[in-house]
Structures are given as C-alpha cells and as structure tokens.
Amino acid sequence: MASLDRVKVLVLGDSGVGKSSLVHLLCQNQVLGNPSWTVGCSVDVRVHDYKEGTPEEKTYYIELWDVGGSVGSASSVKSTRTVFYNSVNGIILVHDLTNKKSSQNLYRWSLEVLNRDSVPTGVLVMNGDYDQEKFADNQIPLLVIGTKLDQIHETKRHEVLTRTAFLAEDFNAEEINLDCTNPRYLAAGSSNAVKLSRFFDKVIEMRYFLRDGNQIPGLPDRKRFWGGTFKNLHYD
Amino acid sequence: MKTDKSRILQSQGNHFICFFGFGWLFFMRQLFKDYEVRQYVVQVIFSVTFAFSCTMFELIIFEILGVLSSSSRYFHWKMNLCVILLILVFMIPFYIGYFFVSNIRLLHKQRLPFSCLLWLTFMYFFWKLGDPFPILSPKHGILSIEQLISRVGVIGVTLMALLSGFGAVNCPYTYMSYFLRNVTDTDILALERRLLQTMDMIISKKKRMAVARRTMFQKGEVHNKPSGFWGMIKSVTTSAPGSENLTLIQQEVDALEELSRQLFLETVDLYATKERIEYSKTFKGKYFNFLGYFFSIYCVWKIFMATINIVFDRVGKTDPVTRGIEITVNYLGIQFDVKFWSQHISFILVGIIIVTSIRGLLITLTKFFYAISSSKSSNVIVLLLAQIMGMYFVSSVLLIRMSMPLEYRTIITEVLGELQFNFYHRWFDVIFLVSALSSILFLYLAHKQAPEKHMAP
Numbered sequence: 163m164a165s166l167d168r169v170k171v172l173v174l175g176d177s178g179v180g181k182s183s184l185v186h187l188l189c190q191n192q193v194l195g196n197p198s199w200t201v202g203c204s205v206d207v208r209v210h211d212y213k214e215g216t217p218e219e220k221t222y223y224i225e226l227w228d229v230g231g232s233v234g235s236a237s238s239v240k241s242t243r244t245v246f247y248n249s250v251n252g253i254i255l256v257h258d259l260t261n262k263k264s265s266q267n268l269y270r271w272s273l274e275v276l277n278r279d280s281v282p283t284g285v286l287v288m289n290g291d292y293d294q295e296k297f298a299d300n301q302i303p304l305l306v307i308g309t310k311l312d313q314i315h316e317t318k319r320h321e322v323l324t325r326t327a328f329l330a331e332d333f334n335a336e337e338i339n340l341d342c343t344n345p346r347y348l349a350a351g352s353s354n355a356v357k358l359s360r361f362f363d364k365v366i367e368m369r370y371f372l373r374d375g376n377q378i379p380g381l382p383d384r385k386r387f388w389g390g391t392f393k394n395l396h397y398d
Numbered sequence: 399m400k401t402d403k404s405r406i407l408q409s410q411g412n413h414f415i416c417f418f419g420f421g422w423l424f425f426m427r428q429l430f431k432d433y434e435v436r437q438y439v440v441q442v443i444f445s446v447t448f449a450f451s452c453t454m455f456e457l458i459i460f461e462i463l464g465v466l467s468s469s470s471r472y473f474h475w476k477m478n479l480c481v482i483l484l485i486l487v488f489m490i491p492f493y494i495g496y497f498f499v500s501n502i503r504l505l506h507k508q509r510l511p512f513s514c515l516l517w518l519t520f521m522y523f524f525w526k527l528g529d530p531f532p533i534l535s536p537k538h539g540i541l542s543i544e545q546l547i548s549r550v551g552v553i554g555v556t557l558m559a560l561l562s563g564f565g566a567v568n569c570p571y572t573y574m575s576y577f578l579r580n581v582t583d584t585d586i587l588a589l590e591r592r593l594l595q596t597m598d599m600i601i602s603k604k605k606r607m608a609v610a611r612r613t614m615f616q617k618g619e620v621h622n623k624p625s626g627f628w629g630m631i632k633s634v635t636t637s638a639p640g641s642e643n644l645t646l647i648q649q650e651v652d653a654l655e656e657l658s659r660q661l662f663l664e665t666v667d668l669y670a671t672k673e674r675i676e677y678s679k680t681f682k683g684k685y686f687n688f689l690g691y692f693f694s695i696y697c698v699w700k701i702f703m704a705t706i707n708i709v710f711d712r713v714g715k716t717d718p719v720t721r722g723i724e725i726t727v728n729y730l731g732i733q734f735d736v737k738f739w740s741q742h743i744s745f746i747l748v749g750i751i752i753v754t755s756i757r758g759l760l761i762t763l764t765k766f767f768y769a770i771s772s773s774k775s776s777n778v779i780v781l782l783l784a785q786i787m788g789m790y791f792v793s794s795v796l797l798i799r800m801s802m803p804l805e806y807r808t809i810i811t812e813v814l815g816e817l818q819f820n821f822y823h824r825w826f827d828v829i830f831l832v833s834a835l836s837s838i839l840f841l842y843l844a845h846k847q848a849p850e851k852h853m854a855p
Contacts, residue, residue: 165606166438189608192725201664204655205597207604209612234431242662245590246597265790 166209168223168368170249174271175256180309184256184344185228188358194341203205203246209217212366214359222366226254233270248274250363252303257329259308259322259339265329265384268306270334276300277358280317289348304335305361312341336361406470414449422446428764429780437497440777443490444784455752458798460747461806468809474811483546487786490781491520497777524549531821540608547792547814551822553855554793557786558574559826561762563833566697571841573690575678579845592744593661599653603647639808701834703834704827740803755794759787796822 173181182204186194187205208224229246231239252308254274257265323339330337338354340347348355422445430441457475460466466474469561496518499509527549573578677683724738767776799810799819811819 189604190611197778201659202593203658205601205604207601207608209608223608227599236664236670237745238673241669242590243667245594288417 166221166223167370168225169251169365170225170227171228171254171365172247172250172275173228173250173254173256174268174275175229176258176267176271178263179256179258179261179264181228181230181256184254184307184309185226187342187345187348189226191345193266193345200228200270202230203243204228204230210359210364212380224362224365226273233267241317249377250275251369252305252361253267254305254361255335256307256309257326257332258310259326260310260313263269265308265326267388268329268333269329276302292366301368302385303361304333305358306330306335306337309336309342311339311347312344403470406466410453410474414453416441417449417452417468420452421445422761424448425780429758429783430776437777440479440497440780443485443493443778447482447485447784447788450485451476452756453790454477454482454795455756458752458795458802458810459745459749462741462802464741469483471543471809472813473630475809477734479543479547479813482788482792483543483550486550486785486792487546489523490788492517494778494781494785496779501775501778507790525671527552531825541812542719544814550789551793551824552795553821554789554791555826556829557790557796558797559829560833561759563830563835563838565666565699565758565762566693567834567837567841570690570694570697573686573693575675575683575687575690577845578675578678579671580696581668581675583672586665586668586672589661589665593665594660596661597674600651600658603654607644607647607651697834701751701831703829704834707827708831711821711841744806752794752797759790763787793822797826 165256173185177180177199180197182200183194185204186192189342201366205228206226208226210224212220212222219388225361229243231243235243249359251289253272255268256266306326312324326339336357338357340354346352348358356368360385425441425444429444453474457471457478460471470819492513496509496513499512499516528545531552678687699800723743763786767779767783795810796814796819799807802810
C-alpha cells in the first residue's frame with residue numbers, strides 16, 4: 163500500500179486560527195480534543211480517491227503540512243520555514259472568521275510561499291502589496307477555509323460571508339466555511355465535502371496529469387479579474 | 399485662587415492625555431500588531447496605567463525644577479498614587495482573573511463569581527507578602543496607603559533587580575562578538591536535511607496508519623454495528639488486530655514529532671546566529687561590540703558594589719550628584735554655584751534614568767509578549783504586562799529617591815509615608831546579585847552545551 167502516489171499540500175494561516183484542528187478533522191475524521199501550539203511543522207496524511215465513482219478512480223496520499231507560526235515571526239524563523247515549502251502541489255489558506263487580521267494576513271502568507279526563492283527579508287512581506295505578476299503565473303491550486311463559523315452571530319453572518327467571498331475571489335480559489343469542532347460540516351455529500359474533493363482532484367491533476375505545461379482551460383480568462391493592487395480594497 | 403487651581407488641573411489633564419495617547423499608540427502599533435483588539439477595556443487599562451506612571455515621573459521632574467507650588471505638587475502626588483494603587487491592586491488583578499476564566503470553556507457561564515474568587519485569592523497572597531519583611535511600623539491601619547505601597551514596592555523592586563541583573567549580564571554577552579559560535583552554511587544544510595528526513599519518516603508512518611484505519615473502517619462497514627448489551631461486550635473483549643499495531647506506530651510517531659520540533663528550534667537558532675555573525679561585520683555591529691566591552695566592565699563594577707554593600711551593610715547616604723560636586727569642589731578646587739548646578743545635573747541624571755528605564759522596560763515587555771502570547775491568551779498577557787509595568791514604575795520612584803539630593807527627597811518621603819527605604823535598597827542589592835550570578839551561570843551552561851550538539855556527526 164505504500165506504493166501509492168503522493169501530493170503535498172501546505173496548510174497556512176496565523177497561529178490560533180485552527181489549522182491543527184482542521185488537519186486532524188480532514189485526516190482522521192475526528193475532532194481534535196486538545197489543540198496545542200504547533201512548533202515547526204506537523205504533518206498528517208489523508209487517503210483520497212481521485213475521480214471517485216468513475217472508472218479512472220485511483221487512490222492517492224495527500225500530505226497535509228501544517229506549518230506553525232505567524233507572518234510577523236523573526237527572519238530566522240522564516241528562513242527555517244522555507245525548507246518546508248519545497249515542491250508544494252497545493253495550498254490551503256486558513257483564516258479565522260472572527261478575526262479580520264487573520265484574513266488580511268493570508269496575502270502575506272501566500273506571498274511568503276510564492277517568493278520562497280528570494281531572500282526572506284521583511285520588506286516584501288511587510289507592506290502587503292500584491293505582486294500581481296507573481297500571482298498571475300501561479301499554477302498551484304489554492305483553497306480558502308474560514309474557521310470558527312459557529313462563533314459568528316446570525317445577524318453578522320451575511321456581512322462576514324460577503325467579505326470572505328471577496329477574499330476567495332482574490333485568490334481565485336474556492337472557499338469553505340466551517341467549524342472544526344463539528345464534523346457534520348464535512349459530512350459526505352455536503353457541498354463542502356464536494357468542494358474539498360474537487361480541490362484535491364485539481365491538485366492531483368496539476369501534479370500528475372498536466373506535467374507537459376498545458377494550462378488548465380479557463381485559467382487565462384480569470385486574469386481579467388485582477389485590476390490594480392489590492393491595498394485599495396477595504397473589507398470593513 | 400480658584401481659576402489658578404483649575405488651570406493647573408487642566409494643564410495636568412492635557413499632559414495626562416498626551417501620555418495616554420502614547421500608551422494607546424504603543425499598544426496598537428507595537429504590541430498588538432498581529433492581533434485584533436476585541437476587548438477595548440484591555441487597551442484602555444494598559445494606556446491608563448502607562449499614563450499614570452508617566453505622570454508620576456513628571457511630578458519628580460517638577461519637584462526638581464520647582465514647577466508649581468509645593469502644596470499643589472503634594473496634592474497631585476497623593477491623587478496620582480491613590481489612583482495607581484487602585485488600578486494595580488483592584489482593577490488589573492480582577493480583569494486578569496476575568497479574562498483567564500473566560501478562556502476556559504467549562505467555566506464560561508459563571509465567569510463573574512470565579513473571577514471574584516481569583517481576585518480574593520490574589521488579595522490573600524498579596525497581604526501575606528508583608529509578613530516576612532520588616533517593612534512597616536505597626537502603627538499604621540489596615541487600609542492605609544503605606545500598607546499597599548510597601549507590598550507593591552517589594553514586588554516591584556524584586557522585578558527591577560531581576561531585570562537589572564539579567565540585563566547587566568546579557569547585554570555584554572549579546573553585544574560582544576567574542577561569544578558568537580561559528581556557524582557555517584554546511585552546518586545549517588546538514589541540520590535541515592535531518593529535519594526533512596525526520597518529516598519523511600513521520601509521513602511514511604502516518605501513511606501506514608491512514609491505510610490501516612481505512613481498511614478497518616471498510617471492514618467495519620461490512621459487519622453489523624454492535625448493538626445491544628451483548629454487542630457492547632463483544633466489542634470490548636475482542637479488539638481488532640490492527641488497533642494494537644496502531645498504538646505502537648502512534649508512539650513512534652510521537653517520539654519522531656518531538657525530535658522534529660527540536661530540530662526545527664535548533665535550525666532557527668543557527669539561522670539567528672548566522673544573522674548575528676553577518677551583523678557583527680557591519681559598522682554598527684563593530685560599534686556594538688565595542689560597547690559590549692565597556693558594558694562588561696560596568697557590569698563587573700556593579701556586581702562588585704552590590705557585594706560590598708551587602709557585606710559591609712552599607713547604604714549610601716549621599717546621592718551621586720552631591721558627591722560628584724563635593725569631589726570637584728574639594729579635591730579639584732573648582733568653585734561653582736553648588737545649588738544651581740546640583741539642580742540641573744540632578745534633573746539631567748534623573749531624566750536619563752527615567753527615560754532609559756521606560757524605554758528598556760517597554761522593549762523588554764514587547765519581546766516577552768511576542769515570545770509567549772497567542773491569540774487566545776493575548777488579553778491576559780497584556781494585563782500581566784500592565785501590572786508589571788505599574789509595579790515597576792512605582793518602585794522606580796521609591797528607588798530613585800536615592801539618586802536625588804536631600805532637598806528633593808522630602809516630597810517622596812512625605813507622600814509615600816514612613817517606609818523603610820533602606821530595606822528596599824538592601825533588597826535590591828541582594829536580588830541583583832542573585833540574578834546576575836545565576837544569569838552568568840545560565841549563560842555559561844547554555845553556551846557550553848550548544849556547540850556540542852551541532853558538531854556531532
């Protein structure tokens with residue numbers, strides 16, 4: 163069974179948003195009882211059926227690398243973190259729906275990974291400007307997950323969900339909003355589970371079936387969405 | 399008379415608002431840079447504590463410069479002191495308890511009674527703190543200012559001495575490049591390779607576990623779910639053959655994860671050392687290296703003086719300003735207006751002491767906060783820091799008395815009541831010595847241990 167193919171997916175986000183609980187839920191279908199601070203990187207593995215239910219169904223390992231820390235860490239921590247960013251096939255960006263700063267920091271997180279080849283000084287990541295060029299060339303599939311949905315009051319839900327929809331659009335990614343302490347959000351057959359499955363399928367496709375550099379049809383159209391830098395967008 | 403007083407109060411109020419604004423900005427820009435402020439009461443408390451502490455220092459400066467009349471200064475002192483003690487002893491501990499309890503899910507419903515309970519426990523220990531120390535004459539009542547200040551003073555002076563001792567030793571250690579370990583790129587690459595290998599091992603074990611769980615789950619689908627009494631007994635007595643294997647692998651994974659954490663932290667350390675080596679080659683780095691040598695001499699001198707003070711049971715009677723002036727007048731024969739110069743020099747000296755201690759404390763608090771806070775505990779930690787800051791500043795006022803000439807000391811002596819000031823200085827010397835010596839020991843051990851870890855094949 164160890165001969166299954168593998169893909170590597172990074173799980174990024176500020177500390178305290180619930181990445182460890184999310185990864186535990188995704189891999190072991192159980193709620194994490196005692197979440198504690200992640201030091202360094204913790205990995206877990208999920209067995210995924212690519213193209214489930216079709217004749218081309220194949221099982222893959224999905225490695226979820228949960229990288230701990232914050233965007234404001236010291237540069238020595240950032241330099242050490244870069245070692246985990248090698249040969250990444252997909253990125254899951256996690257933010258806390260009750261904490262706006264964690265959503266804003268997702269831009270800096272994605273920049274940190276996409277710019278991993280350059281020297282990790284504080285300059286590029288600090289001002290949060292979007293390097294549209296770098297992001298337009300990005301071939302790595304992204305998924306945005308918002309946590310702690312249960313703590314958002316009914317009345318504010320619409321406003322919060324509109325904001326996160328903009329966020330997901332910026333990243334050209336699907337979004338899922340859930341509560342990591344409740345497995346029913348990812349129950350089989352729910353729309354969240356379908357989105358998740360589609361994301362993993364896309365990651366596997368990018369890694370194994372499109373090696374010859376062909377673009378996924380439809381990607382050039384999406385470049386039209388981005389006009390200008392993102393520091394002008396306000397989500398308040 | 400009345401308009402005079404109201405004008406004074408108004409100008410004091412303006413100063414207070416200035417300090418408050420500075421504390422507010424510091425909180426938002428520095429401390430809570432990466433977090434979201436959800437409970438504004440925390441920010442308000444922090445800024446208010448900071449503002450009142452700064453006002454106290456301002457009053458000392460006024461004392462030296464002779465601004466405002468003596469009676470109004472006394473009034474402001476008393477008022478300021480009362481408010482600060484109120485905040486430090488009643489407000490902040492209560493809110494620390496409240497936010498601490500709010501974090502615990504189980505006790506969420508009964509937050510208020512539990513935080514009151516925590517506050518009463520704090521008051522009990524706070525009171526008990528006064529017993530082993532000879533700090534009070536027995537003729538004071540229970541709730542007088544002297545009782546509260548004496549205890550706050552003990553805690554604050556201990557903190558000051560601990561920070562001073564550690565800072566005096568750590569400062570030359572970090573500035574001087576003599577202590578920097580030699581780190582090459584190959585060392586870092588080797589460690590990174592080990593880290594990735596460990597991660598790969600964890601992954602392969604987790605893959606086995608995931609597959610085993612999946613087969614167990616699929617097998618479980620075929621059989622009926624155990625229902626009823628006998629079903630439960632059966633599921634308890636017969637365990638699936640795969641599950642014992644799983645626990646074994648899980649233990650191996652736990653050990654490997656601990657190893658990966660260690661390797662990660664060591665790599666971070668190596669990167670930090672490499673950055674410091676590069677920094678030491680720059681001009682600024684060389685300047686700090688030179689300062690480091692200077693500070694190491696100063697540190698040795700301070701340790702020496704503290705030992706002398708304790709051994710010979712000596713508390714300096716005259717302050718450095720007057721003594722300096724005496725020396726220049728008597729031994730060097732330079733005549734000048736003692737009163738005028740003593741006032742200005744003590745103003746500058748006291749000003750420097752105040753500014754450097756505020757700056758030093760804020761920097762240390764920020765570093766501490768970044769190191770240990772997370773989004774859940776940030777409120778509690780900031781309040782703890784505000785508490786430490788308030789106690790620190792109150793005790794600085796206590797100790798700064800020794801650096802001022804006699805005529806300016808009277809107001810502090812008057813306002814703070816009959817405290818045994820000598821005791822505090824002695825206590826400071828003792829804790830300073832203990833802290834400095836243990837820091838030397840600690841840094842020596844850490845320094846010795848580190849190279850062996852990395853040079854090992």
